[in-house]
Amino acid sequence: xxxxxxxxxxxxxxxxxxxxxxxxxxxxxxxxxxxxxxxxxxxxxxxxxxxxxxxxxxxxxxxxxxxxxxxxxxxxxxxxxxxxxxxxxxxxxxxxxxxxxxxxxxxxxxxxxxxxxxxxxxxxxxxxxxxxxxxxxxxxxxxxxxxxxxxxxxxxxxxxxxxxxxxxxxxxxxxxxxxxxxxxxxxxxxxxxxxxxxxx
Numbered sequence: 036x037x038x039x040x041x042x043x044x045x046x047x048x049x050x051x052x053x054x055x056x057x058x059x060x061x062x063x064x065x066x067x068x069x070x071x072x073x074x075x076x077x078x079x080x081x082x083x084x085x086x087x088x089x090x091x092x093x094x095x096x097x098x099x100x101x102x103x104x105x106x107x108x109x110x111x112x113x114x115x116x117x118x119x120x121x122x123x124x125x126x127x128x129x130x131x132x133x134x135x136x137x138x139x140x141x142x143x144x145x146x147x148x149x150x151x152x153x154x155x156x157x158x159x160x161x162x163x164x165x166x167x168x169x170x171x172x173x174x175x176x177x178x179x180x181x182x183x184x185x186x187x188x189x190x191x192x193x194x195x196x197x198x199x200x201x202x203x204x205x206x207x208x209x210x211x212x213x214x215x216x217x218x219x220x221x222x223x224x225x226x227x228x229x230x231x232x233x234x235x
Contacts, residue, residue, distance in 0.1 A: 041129045043119040049215035050118035057221050059108050063143070066104065067194070070097045074191060095154065096165040098147040105143035121215045128204075135201055142194050149190060153183035 052060070073094045080087035117136075120129050151174060154163050158173035165171065177183070209217040217223040 040117065040119055040133045041126055044122040044124070045119050046122055047215070049121050049218045051219055051221065052117065053115050055111055056115055056117075059104065059111060060220065063101070063104060063108065066097060066101050067198075070094065070101060071191065071195065073097065092164075092166050095150070095163060095171075096167070096169070098150045099165055099169070099171055101143065102147035102151075105140070105147075108143070109140065118219060120219075123214060124216045132204065135197055135204075138197060139194075139201075142190060142197070146187065146190050146194065149183045149187040152177055153181065153187055156181050 051057075073090055077087060077090040077094055080090055120132075151163060151171060155173035155175075155177040156179040161173050161175075162170040163173050205217055205220075205223070208214060209223050
């Protein structure tokens with residue numbers, strides 16, 4: 036995640052991510068989409084209903100899974116630095132893409148941790164129960180009435196905005212620019228070789 040992603044390039048061809056990175060990327064996408072749906076479904080369910088309780092248990096469990104996956108993802112990324120962009124990918128777009136990814140990494144930790152903090156104040160036995168007999172230790176010292184639930188909600192909307200930006204950029208690169216940059220992440224494919232280098 037250093038500035039080499041902006042200053043260096045891979046020439047006219049794109050270098051694709053390694054298979055393990057691709058697998059973690061799409062697993063994260065699937066979990067985030069499911070988690071967002073669970074969060075909104077939970078909010079719409081009647082208070083005190085069995086449906087709401089079930090959705091909340093799934094939401095907490097997937098949140099814990101996303102946190103574990105984020106740790107794995109960070110370790111894998113440190114061992115497998117992302118390839119630089121092709122030569123004709125403008126520097127301003129490189130910088131935007133790099134910072135979009137960096138903020139995503141922060142959110143992948145901040146979302147589950149603020150969610151855990153939000154429920155920790157009501158964890159009477161010092162742990163937060165999950166499905167399948169698992170539990171997370173509650174964060175100590177959090178009062179029952181705390182602002183973390185509101186913070187968690189705002190982070191959700193921030194994540195959704197970044198997802199829209201990320202998807203729009205990927206579709207633009209693949210179907211409008213038709214250059215090689217989108218093919219770094221399967222299943223996208225390079226449709227033409229990169230043009231001359233650009234510093235724009």
